Amino acid sequence: MAKVPKVCLSGGLEICRILNGMWQVSGAHGPVDIPKAVQAMQAYVDAGLTTFDMADIYGPAEEIYGLFNRQLRTQTTEGSTVVLQGLTKWVPRPSPMDPKVVKAALQRSMSRMEVDRLDCVQFHWWDYGDKRYLQALGYLADLQQDGLIGDLALTNFDTHRLEEITSKGIPISSNQVQYSLIDQRPAAKMEEFCLSHNIQLLTYGTLAGGLLSERYLGKAEPKGRAELCTASLSKYKNMIDSWGGWGLFQELLVALDTVATGHGCSIANVATRYILDRPAVGGVIVGCRLGVAGAEHIEDTLRSCSPELLLTPADLQTIDAVLARSRNLLQLLGDCGGEYR
Ligand SMILES: NC(=O)c1ccc[n+]([C@@H]2O[C@H](COP(=O)([O-])OP(=O)(O)OC[C@H]3O[C@@H](n4cnc5c(N)ncnc54)[C@H](OP(=O)(O)O)[C@@H]3O)[C@@H](O)[C@H]2O)c1
Structure with a gap:
């Protein structure tokens, strides 16, 4: 199996360049069986x-992580030395912010995750008009x-606010944003700012909820809840509609399939590699439907970070020829995170 490459965030945390995303256990992607989800984490860690x-x-999600963490500690006393990295988010409703409120939120996450310190807290804010995010x-x-x-x-902070926050001396080490072959807004401004301020981008939506895979190649446009059966699929199908529609998306899948076939890998590998190779990208988050039979892609995921998978200028040309015909999402939705506000 390919070794998972690592990256060090500026606060000192070393993480894998492929992260396991746990939005998929929120309940919005099908029912969650907590014991099964906890058990399923072991295979990721073993890989x-x-x-x-x-x-x-x-x-x-945080409880599932906590239960697995407890299980791992038992193994540690028996000689295993695996160390996890748990990145969580604090997503408060805009409301008064004081030290007590902030500390209580962190303590709640620490207690659920069964840790006495949070490896990384990613802060989200819904309304830029309410400046209490700075407090x-x-x-x-x-x-x-x-x-x-x-x-x-x-x-989900945009470049303008990232600049504002860092100019106040607040030490930000990463910004988690949507970044994929479909949504390339970070390339417009965010990437350059991050590079010059030692901030890593951690990306989501890179597989468009699974739409960027062979499963959808040559398939009729999925519609309705029955076909777009996870929150992720319906979110990124909306993005595809804004970006250029199902017809153009099929052309993109054909181009990706050509590139993937040339490398003996999957469409998901090419979609991931393309983003992993972007200059400010520290890691790609791949959603994991933990405990759902048939929804585990570990072996394939690992191929995305194999040093043997090198996209050539000709591969990029094949892909970019399709992308050049898409709409400008920066103009339509605004900079990173604009769709949430
Ligand atoms: N900060 C934010 O606002 C935000 C928003 C969204 C997501 N996120 C984070 O990003 C994570 C990723 O979630 P996402 O919604 O963006 O989903 P995603 O990673 O684009 O897609 C995940 C889905 O892709 C499919 N998949 C995974 N590996 C594959 C492979 N090798 N081949 C084919 N299909 C594959 C799986 O579908 P099946 O399970 O159907 O097989 C999986 O459920 C989340 O869990 C969360 O941690 C953050």
Whole structure:
């Protein structure tokens, strides 16, 4: 099996460049069996995929991580030395922010995750008109100084606010944003800012909820809840509609299939590699429907980070020829995270 490459965030946390995404256990992607989900985490860890991404609002995700963490500690006393990296998010409703509110939110996550310090907290804010995000981040930075948080990070912040926040001296190490062959908004401004400020992008939507795979090649447009049966599929199908529609998407899948066949890999591998190779991207988050039979792609996922998978200029040309005919999502939706506001 390919070794999983690592990257070090500026706060000191070393993570895998492929992260296991846990939105898929929130309940919005089908029913979740907690014991089964906990058991399913072991195969990821055994494959070297030890970094998990979750949020306080992803249903039982933090608890599932905590239960697995407890199980792992028992193994540790028996001689195993696996270390997990747990990145969570704090996603508060805009409301008064004071040190007590901020600390209580972190303590809730720590207790669910069964840790005494959070490896990384990614902060989300719904409304830029409400400037209390600056207060919240200031308190988070204080708690980082106190040792409660390793890396302080953001999710879905645009370049303008990232600039504002870092100019106040708040040490941000990553911003989690949507970044895929479909949604290339980060390439417009965000990437350059991140590169010049040692901030890593952690990306989601890179597989468009699974739409960027052989499963949808040559298939009729999926419609309705029965066919778009996870929150992820319906979210990214909307993105495809804005981007250029199902016809153009099929052309993209054909181009990706040509490239994938040339490398003896999958469409998902090409879609992941393309984003992993972007200059400011630290890691790609791949959603995992933990405990759902037939929904585990570990072996294939590992191929995305194989050093043998090198996209050539000709591969990029094949892909970019289709992308050049898509709509400009930056103009339609605004910079990163614009669709949430
Ligand atoms: N910050 C935010 O606002 C935000 C928003 C969305 C997501 N996220 C994070 O990003 C993670 C990723 O979620 P996402 O919604 O963006 O989904 P995604 O990673 O684009 O897609 C995940 C789905 O792709 C399919 N898949 C995975 N590997 C595959 C492979 N090798 N070949 C073929 N299909 C494959 C699986 O579908 P099946 O299960 O059907 O097989 C899986 O459920 C989330 O769990 C969360 O941690 C963050």
